[in-house]
Amino acid sequence: MSQKNVCFIGAGNMTRSIVSGLVKSGYSPKHITAANPSQPKLDALQQDFGINITNDNIEAAKSADVIVLGVKPHLMALVGEQLSDLDLSNKLIITIAAGVTAKRYSDYFKQEIKLIRTMPNTPTQIGVGLTGLFAGDDISAEDKTLCETLMATGGEVFWVNKEEELNQVIALAGSSPAYFFLFLEAMVESAVKSGMAEVSAREMAQQAALGAALMVKQNPDLSLTQLRNNVTSKGGTTAQAIATFEQGNIRGLVDDAMTNCIARAQEMAKQY
Numbered sequence: 001m002s003q004k005n006v007c008f009i010g011a012g013n014m015t016r017s018i019v020s021g022l023v024k025s026g027y028s029p030k031h032i033t034a035a036n037p038s039q040p041k042l043d044a045l046q047q048d049f050g051i052n053i054t055n056d057n058i059e060a061a062k063s064a065d066v067i068v069l070g071v072k073p074h075l076m077a078l079v080g081e082q083l084s085d086l087d088l089s090n091k092l093i094i095t096i097a098a099g100v101t102a103k104r105y106s107d108y109f110k111q112e113i114k115l116i117r118t119m120p121n122t123p124t125q126i127g128v129g130l131t132g133l134f135a136g137d138d139i140s141a142e143d144k145t146l147c148e149t150l151m152a153t154g155g156e157v158f159w160v161n162k163e164e165e166l167n168q169v170i171a172l173a174g175s176s177p178a179y180f181f182l183f184l185e186a187m188v189e190s191a192v193k194s195g196m197a198e199v200s201a202r203e204m205a206q207q208a209a210l211g212a213a214l215m216v217k218q219n220p221d222l223s224l225t226q227l228r229n230n231v232t233s234k235g236g237t238t239a240q241a242i243a244t245f246e247q248g249n250i251r252g253l254v255d256d257a258m259t260n261c262i263a264r265a266q267e268m269a270k271q272y
């Protein structure tokens with residue numbers, strides 16, 4: 001990969017995940033800079049990955065070929081304002097923010113910019129992430145390839161044709177690691193309640209989750225229902241657990257959660 005200078009504006013959880021994916025895949029930390037107003041997260045990034053750090057967004061952006069916008073959606077207007085005096089015409093801008101539509105950025109940055117919207121997730125930090133990507137017709141094939149190459153260091157990439165489809169990527173992959181963590185939390189809480197040590201409960205639940213995820217991935221020809229049925233003996237223990245989930249309308253609950261996730265992204269798109 002050609003080593004472009006990449007800077008991250010905002011050094012929070014998602015930036016850390018992407019930086020981790022990049023560096024672990026062999027991207028030179030010398031070509032990576034993170035900017036953040038406060039110091040502790042920057043220091044940790046420098047210590048863990050050897051990248052450059054600064055408190056000055058403009059300094060970081062000036063020498064960058066690629067600027068990754070890693071701040072919360074409500075701060076995007078402020079960051080745009082801060083960088084608006086720079087000539088950004090030769091830089092590729094990649095945003096990871098949920099719920100800020102592509103057309104808003106040229107207002108925020110007060111100039112036409114080359115922008116690719118992405119939706120990564122935190123498993124990117126260990127190379128098993130998924131990033132949804134959207135680029136308008138104005139973005140060159142070269143810039144699309146560059147963005148894809150950078151984001152693919154953290155896992156799989158998936159281009160969507162319509163910007164609205166990114167909201168589905170949020171519900172399915174950007175936010176969803178939190179759903180699985182919640183499910184594991186609930187399992188561990190239940191085991192602890194019935195007397196197991198938390199550390200043992202977590203070890204068993206996490207290994208089962210890992211095994212289940214790998215079985216799904218390694219058996220593309222088996223339906224999810226088939227995989228579930230293979231565990232579920234008639235009249236056995238799993239059947240009781242599954243019946244309890246179904247009685248509690250787990251499918252309806254998941255549908256509501258994902259629908260509300262998308263609705264929030266749509267609401268944010270009107271707000272920011």
Ligand SMILES: NC(=O)C1=CN([C@@H]2O[C@H](COP(=O)(O)OP(=O)(O)OC[C@H]3O[C@@H](n4cnc5c(N)ncnc54)[C@H](O)[C@@H]3O)[C@@H](O)[C@H]2O)C=CC1
Pocket residue numbers: 009010011012013014015035036037038041057070071072073075078079096097098119120121122174175
């Ligand atoms: N956390 C996640 O799983 C995912 C997050 N995202 C998106 O990534 C973006 C960042 O989210 P997180 O990393 O979770 O948030 P975070 O709160 O962990 O990180 C944001 C960072 O931006 C810094 N910041 C605040 N104002 C700034 C400014 N003016 N200039 C530079 N830095 C500034 C904050 O100090 C903080 O370190 C959001 O837009 C979110 O929608 C997207 C996909 C997944």
Ligand SMILES: O=C(O)[C@@H]1CCC=N1
Pocket residue numbers: 098170174175
């Ligand atoms: O919760 C959020 O808004 C961000 C976007 C996807 C994951 N975290």
